[in-house]
Amino acid sequence: MAIREQIQAALGTLPGAEKKVAHAFLANYPSIGLSTIAELAALAGTSAPTVLRFVARLGFESYPDFQRMLRADVQAQLMSPLERARSTGPLTDNPALKASFADIAANLEATAKAVSESEFEAACELLSDQKTACYILGGRFTDAIAAYMAAHLRIIRPNVRHFDGQTSTWRDQLLDVRPGDVAVLFDIRRYQSDLVRLGELLVERKARILLITDPWLSPIARSARVVLPCVVDANRTWDSSVAILALAEALIDRVSRAQSDAARARMQTLEDIHWNNPPGR
Amino acid sequence: MAIREQIQAALGTLPGAEKKVAHAFLANYPSIGLSTIAELAALAGTSAPTVLRFVARLGFESYPDFQRMLRADVQAQLMSPLERARSTGPLTDNPALKASFADIAANLEATAKAVSESEFEAACELLSDQKTACYILGGRFTDAIAAYMAAHLRIIRPNVRHFDGQTSTWRDQLLDVRPGDVAVLFDIRRYQSDLVRLGELLVERKARILLITDPWLSPIARSARVVLPCVVDANRTWDSSVAILALAEALIDRVSRAQSDAARARMQTLEDIHWNNPPGR
DNA sequence: GGGGTAGCGTAACAAAAATTACAGTATTGA
DNA sequence: TCAATACTGTAATTTTTGTTACGCTACCCC
Incomplete structure (x- = not known):
C-alpha cells in the first residue's frame, strides 16, 4: 500500500x-x-x-x-491473514483423502455433541488457575498430544510440566505434586493399567484431575474432577486422535483468550524472544 | 487462484x-x-x-x-470484497466448541483438496519401503505429531526412528542416515532455521525427504521428494495442527493396509505382546 | 516580444529478457 | 546390458524492454 x-x-x-x-x-x-x-x-x-x-x-x-x-x-x-484464508480455497481434489477426512469430521461433530458446555468451561477454569501447578500426561499414543498441549500451555501460564514417557520415572515426578494441583490425563481405549494406577496416586495426593478420554470412559473417570469424552472410532487399524487434538487446541485457545492483557503481553514477549534468538545454540 | x-x-x-x-x-x-x-x-x-x-x-x-x-x-x-477491514474476529463466548470445531472441519476439507492424490500415493510408497530406514522429526510444536506418527509406524515396519527434540543431538543422529533413507519432516509457518538446516544436511546425505508443511511451503520443499501441504490457519492465537495429524493418520492407515498378510500378522503379534505383558509391572 | 525553461513525444540505442538449439546425463524397458 | 526415451543444463540467438538523445511546442518571466 x-x-x-x-x-x-x-x-x-x-x-x-x-x-x-x-x-x-x-x-x-x-x-x-x-x-x-x-x-x-x-x-x-x-x-x-x-x-x-x-x-x-x-x-x-x-x-x-x-x-x-x-x-x-x-x-x-x-x-495478510485474511487473504491467505481465501487463497487456500478449492484446489485439486483427492477423493481417498476426502473420504478419510469425512469420517474424521464426523468424529469432530460427535465430539462437539458429547462435550457439555459446562464441563468444557470447568476444564478451562482448571487450566487457567495459575496459582497451582499443572501436570500433563498421556498414554502410549496420546502422550504425543499431551506433549503438544504442554508446549502451548507453557507459553500461556507458568508451572506447566509434561510427565515424560518413561513410566519408571513417574514415581519421582510425583513427589512434586501438591494438593490442589491440576493434572491433565489423556487416556483412551485399551486403558493402560499403569496410567490408571498413576491416576489413583494423583488422587491420593489430592490433585484435581482433568480427564480426556473416549466415550467409554477410562476407569480414571471415577475420580476425575472434569471428564471430556472424545470420539475416536474411525474404522481404522488404530483409533483416531484427531478429535482429541482438536479438543486440546480448543482448550488452549479458550484459555489463552481468557488471559488478562498483562498476561498476553508476557506471552507475546516470550514468543518474540523465541524467534529473535533462533535456536541452534 | x-x-x-x-x-x-x-x-x-x-x-x-x-x-x-x-x-x-x-x-x-x-x-x-x-x-x-x-x-x-x-x-x-x-x-x-x-x-x-x-x-x-x-x-x-x-x-x-x-x-x-x-x-x-x-x-x-x-x-475482491473489502472484508479485510474485519480483523481478527471477536471472541464469541457462546458455543465456543462448536464454532471452533467447524473451523477445523473447514481446514480438513481444504487440506483434502490441497493434497494431490499422486503426491499422497508417492508419500505412502516412501513410507512403505522397508528396505531403508525411516527418520521422523518435527519443529517446535509439530514434533509431538512426529512422535505420534513414529509410535504408530514403528509397529507397522522396522527401522523407524524419531529424531528427538534436542537439536544439539541431531548431528550425532545424522551419522546413521544412509543414502536412500526416508526422512519425514514436519515444518510449518515460522519455519525453524535449525530444522531447515537439518533438512539440507539430510539432502546432502542423500536421504529422500517427505515434507509435511503448510500451503506456503517451508523452504525445505525445494529439496523434498514429496510435499504434502496442510491448512493450518484457524483464526487463533496459534495455528491448528489438526489437519496435520489427520493427514499423518491417513498416511499411517494407508500404509498399514498396504502391508502383506505376513507383515500384518507380525503386527498383530506385536500388539498382543504389548497388551498381554502390560507395562508398569 | 524574445530568451529561457519545463513538458512532451519520436526515434535511435543499449540492456535484458525470453527463446531455441544442442549436447550431456540420467532413467526406463527390453 | 544395451538401446531408446525423457530430462536437464549450457550457450548462442532472437525478441522485447527499458533507457537515452534530441527536437518540437507551449508557457512564463524579464
Missing part, C-alpha cells in the same frame, strides 16, 4: 502527462504496474519516456526497481 | 526439476512469478529453460503469457 499512498501524496505536484500516468496506475492497481512501460503508457494515453520520468520523480532508480517495490507491496497484501 | 490450483493439480505429473520450480513458485506466490525467468530459476535452483518448459507444460504460449494470467489472478484477488 505504501506505493499507492506515495503516489496519491505526489499527485498535486505532477505535470499533466505524468498525472495521467498516475491515474491510470491507480485505477488499474496493481496489475498494470507489473506489466511493461509501453502498456502503462498506452493506457495512460501518453508515451514511454513520460512513464519513466514519472517513476524517476517518485524516487525510483529505474523501472525494474519500481516493479520490485510493487511486487513486494502486492506480496505483503496477499499474505 | 486458477493458476495455483492448476499447478497443485499438475504437481504429481511433473519431472523433478520442474517440480522444484512449482514449489518455489507456490512458496513465493505471487511475486516471484511476476519477476523474471532467471530469478525464478535461481530460486528453484534450476535453469531458465526448465522454467520455460514448466510453463509450457501448464499450457501457456510463452512466459509473458503466463505472467499475464498471473497478473489477472492477482488483480482479481486484491479487488
Whole structure:
C-alpha cells in the first residue's frame, strides 16, 4: 500500500502527462504496474519516456526497481491473514483423502455433541488457575498430544510440566505434586493399567484431575474432577486422535483468550524472544 | 487462484526439476512469478529453460503469457470484497466448541483438496519401503505429531526412528542416515532455521525427504521428494495442527493396509505382546 | 516580444529478457 | 546390458524492454 499512498501524496505536484500516468496506475492497481512501460503508457494515453520520468520523480532508480517495490507491496497484501484464508480455497481434489477426512469430521461433530458446555468451561477454569501447578500426561499414543498441549500451555501460564514417557520415572515426578494441583490425563481405549494406577496416586495426593478420554470412559473417570469424552472410532487399524487434538487446541485457545492483557503481553514477549534468538545454540 | 490450483493439480505429473520450480513458485506466490525467468530459476535452483518448459507444460504460449494470467489472478484477488477491514474476529463466548470445531472441519476439507492424490500415493510408497530406514522429526510444536506418527509406524515396519527434540543431538543422529533413507519432516509457518538446516544436511546425505508443511511451503520443499501441504490457519492465537495429524493418520492407515498378510500378522503379534505383558509391572 | 525553461513525444540505442538449439546425463524397458 | 526415451543444463540467438538523445511546442518571466 505504501506505493499507492506515495503516489496519491505526489499527485498535486505532477505535470499533466505524468498525472495521467498516475491515474491510470491507480485505477488499474496493481496489475498494470507489473506489466511493461509501453502498456502503462498506452493506457495512460501518453508515451514511454513520460512513464519513466514519472517513476524517476517518485524516487525510483529505474523501472525494474519500481516493479520490485510493487511486487513486494502486492506480496505483503496477499499474505495478510485474511487473504491467505481465501487463497487456500478449492484446489485439486483427492477423493481417498476426502473420504478419510469425512469420517474424521464426523468424529469432530460427535465430539462437539458429547462435550457439555459446562464441563468444557470447568476444564478451562482448571487450566487457567495459575496459582497451582499443572501436570500433563498421556498414554502410549496420546502422550504425543499431551506433549503438544504442554508446549502451548507453557507459553500461556507458568508451572506447566509434561510427565515424560518413561513410566519408571513417574514415581519421582510425583513427589512434586501438591494438593490442589491440576493434572491433565489423556487416556483412551485399551486403558493402560499403569496410567490408571498413576491416576489413583494423583488422587491420593489430592490433585484435581482433568480427564480426556473416549466415550467409554477410562476407569480414571471415577475420580476425575472434569471428564471430556472424545470420539475416536474411525474404522481404522488404530483409533483416531484427531478429535482429541482438536479438543486440546480448543482448550488452549479458550484459555489463552481468557488471559488478562498483562498476561498476553508476557506471552507475546516470550514468543518474540523465541524467534529473535533462533535456536541452534 | 486458477493458476495455483492448476499447478497443485499438475504437481504429481511433473519431472523433478520442474517440480522444484512449482514449489518455489507456490512458496513465493505471487511475486516471484511476476519477476523474471532467471530469478525464478535461481530460486528453484534450476535453469531458465526448465522454467520455460514448466510453463509450457501448464499450457501457456510463452512466459509473458503466463505472467499475464498471473497478473489477472492477482488483480482479481486484491479487488475482491473489502472484508479485510474485519480483523481478527471477536471472541464469541457462546458455543465456543462448536464454532471452533467447524473451523477445523473447514481446514480438513481444504487440506483434502490441497493434497494431490499422486503426491499422497508417492508419500505412502516412501513410507512403505522397508528396505531403508525411516527418520521422523518435527519443529517446535509439530514434533509431538512426529512422535505420534513414529509410535504408530514403528509397529507397522522396522527401522523407524524419531529424531528427538534436542537439536544439539541431531548431528550425532545424522551419522546413521544412509543414502536412500526416508526422512519425514514436519515444518510449518515460522519455519525453524535449525530444522531447515537439518533438512539440507539430510539432502546432502542423500536421504529422500517427505515434507509435511503448510500451503506456503517451508523452504525445505525445494529439496523434498514429496510435499504434502496442510491448512493450518484457524483464526487463533496459534495455528491448528489438526489437519496435520489427520493427514499423518491417513498416511499411517494407508500404509498399514498396504502391508502383506505376513507383515500384518507380525503386527498383530506385536500388539498382543504389548497388551498381554502390560507395562508398569 | 524574445530568451529561457519545463513538458512532451519520436526515434535511435543499449540492456535484458525470453527463446531455441544442442549436447550431456540420467532413467526406463527390453 | 544395451538401446531408446525423457530430462536437464549450457550457450548462442532472437525478441522485447527499458533507457537515452534530441527536437518540437507551449508557457512564463524579464
